Amino acid sequence: MRVGVPKEIKVEEYRVGLTPASVREYVAHGHQVVVQQGAGEGIGAGDDAYRLAGAAVVDTAEEVFSVGDMIVKVKEPQPSEWTRLREGQILFTYLHLAPDVPQTTGLIASGCTAIAYETVTDAHGGLPLLAPMSEVAGRLAIEAAGAALRKSADGMGKLLGGVPGVPPARVAIIGGGVVGTHAARMAAGLGSEVTILDRSLPRLRVLDDIFLGRVRTRYATLEAIEQEIVAADVVIGAVLVPGASAPKLVSRAQLGIMKRRAVLVDVAIDQGGCFETSKPTTHQAPTYLVDDIVHYCVANMPGAVPVTSSHALNHATLPFGLALASKGLRALVEDPHLRAGLNVHRGRITNRAVAESQHLSVVMPEEALAS
Numbered sequence: 001m002r003v004g005v006p007k008e009i010k011v012e013e014y015r016v017g018l019t020p021a022s023v024r025e026y027v028a029h030g031h032q033v034v035v036q037q038g039a040g041e042g043i044g045a046g047d048d049a050y051r052l053a054g055a056a057v058v059d060t061a062e063e064v065f066s067v068g069d070m071i072v073k074v075k076e077p078q079p080s081e082w083t084r085l086r087e088g089q090i091l092f093t094y095l096h097l098a099p100d101v102p103q104t105t106g107l108i109a110s111g112c113t114a115i116a117y118e119t120v121t122d123a124h125g126g127l128p129l130l131a132p133m134s135e136v137a138g139r140l141a142i143e144a145a146g147a148a149l150r151k152s153a154d155g156m157g158k159l160l161g162g163v164p165g166v167p168p169a170r171v172a173i174i175g176g177g178v179v180g181t182h183a184a185r186m187a188a189g190l191g192s193e194v195t196i197l198d199r200s201l202p203r204l205r206v207l208d209d210i211f212l213g214r215v216r217t218r219y220a221t222l223e224a225i226e227q228e229i230v231a232a233d234v235v236i237g238a239v240l241v242p243g244a245s246a247p248k249l250v251s252r253a254q255l256g257i258m259k260r261r262a263v264l265v266d267v268a269i270d271q272g273g274c275f276e277t278s279k280p281t282t283h284q285a286p287t288y289l290v291d292d293i294v295h296y297c298v299a300n301m302p303g304a305v306p307v308t309s310s311h312a313l314n315h316a317t318l319p320f321g322l323a324l325a326s327k328g329l330r331a332l333v334e335d336p337h338l339r340a341g342l343n344v345h346r347g348r349i350t351n352r353a354v355a356e357s358q359h360l361s362v363v364m365p366e367e368a369l370a371s
């Protein structure tokens with residue numbers, strides 16, 4: 001198969017769909033890889049590194065999209081990319097379609113087969129292609145919160161870890177999955193007082209075992225969330241209902257009961273955000289104030305550390321990408337976990353949560369692939 005890797009064009013996105021090490025694996029499996037000039041610049045991988053790995057380097061995104069049987073990216077396609085996709089072409093990337101009507105419409109119109117990293121599953125109920133970026137975003141969330149708490153950044157002026165004799169900041173993390181766990185690890189490591197809230201009792205049990213009393217766990221009732229946000233200096237939004245728009249867990253009215261200049265970091269913003277007042281921001285202008293509460297809502301947080309993120313992402317996507325390159329759509333028929341990633345196929349939505357979020361009809365992947 002011919003595999004195309006365009007340069008990412010989302011604002012401040014420096015990750016790349018395939019690293020040179022991954023290109024070498026595709027080539028070793030007999031595939032051709034076409035990479036857009038400069039695609040790996042953000043991770044310090046020049047065009048020569050790609051050539052050395054066996055790729056052909058072309059000048060424009062147009063060439064990559066026109067020759068690729070499969071396009072491997074990082075971020076959801078942008079409007080200029082929707083129009084380059086075509087029927088019969090596989091798109092393998094993050095999509096986050098539930099809250100994104102224009103992109104959904106663009107992908108339906110293209111006729112392409114769009115496989116979303118974030119809905120591919122594994123045998124243990126996990127999301128193996130979301131996990132590495134959630135690890136990165138969870139860790140970054142605490143760095144972002146620490147920076148946003150500073151007075152110069154409009155925060156209340158508190159140090160996450162405090163100092164001897166002065167208490168540390170209180171961090172409430174809503175959602176104790178991959179993002180929440182990695183955020184808790186960083187916050188606890190810096191000396192903050194940390195509480196994780198989740199709706200899953202089995203998950204709370206696992207967290208209790210991992211943190212051995214260093215982090216409090218709490219069942220996420222409406223009342224518990226309200227009590228925790230009143231006391232918190234930082235609230236991290238880290239919930240996920242796979243494929244669906246994030247539930248809104250903190251309302252605008254509740255901002256009024258929080259400490260002035262406390263910080264909300266809405267990691268779940270790529271699924272629409274879990275605070276009512278969240279709207280996507282960029283690394284260039286990451287925060288804004290609503291009712292005297294600092295909001296950080298960057299939708300591509302791992303893009304800030306593209307070297308770590310691109311390698312971590314490639315380690316997870318490589319086996320699935322190789323299966324798609326070798327078998328085409330048969331890879332989806334044979335592997336139910338990869339098939340769970342199918343969101344749009346030949347103009348039809350094939351993910352129930354996405355369809356329900358947008359009040360559209362769904363065709364199940366098995367049926368869509370059979371016709």
Ligand SMILES: NC(=O)C1=CN([C@@H]2O[C@H](COP(=O)(O)OP(=O)(O)OC[C@H]3O[C@@H](n4cnc5c(N)ncnc54)[C@H](O)[C@@H]3O)[C@@H](O)[C@H]2O)C=CC1
Pocket residue numbers: 118127130131133134137174175176177178179180197198199200203220238239240241246247249266267268269270271298299300301302
């Ligand atoms: N902004 C960014 O750059 C990035 C955003 N993300 C996003 O972060 C979010 C979290 O991802 P993961 O940690 O990998 O998901 P996960 O599936 O590992 O964890 C989500 C947790 O939320 C809990 N949850 C669901 N509904 C809840 C509710 N109403 N109240 C309390 N807990 C609830 C679940 O029980 C689960 O433990 C996702 O939306 C993901 O797309 C991930 C990476 C980067």
Ligand SMILES: CC(=O)C(=O)O
Pocket residue numbers: 094096118130133134270299300301302303
């Ligand atoms: C998961 C995601 O949206 C990201 O890494 O940007």
Ligand SMILES: [Mg+2]
Pocket residue numbers: 096270299300301
């Ligand atoms: Mg994102």
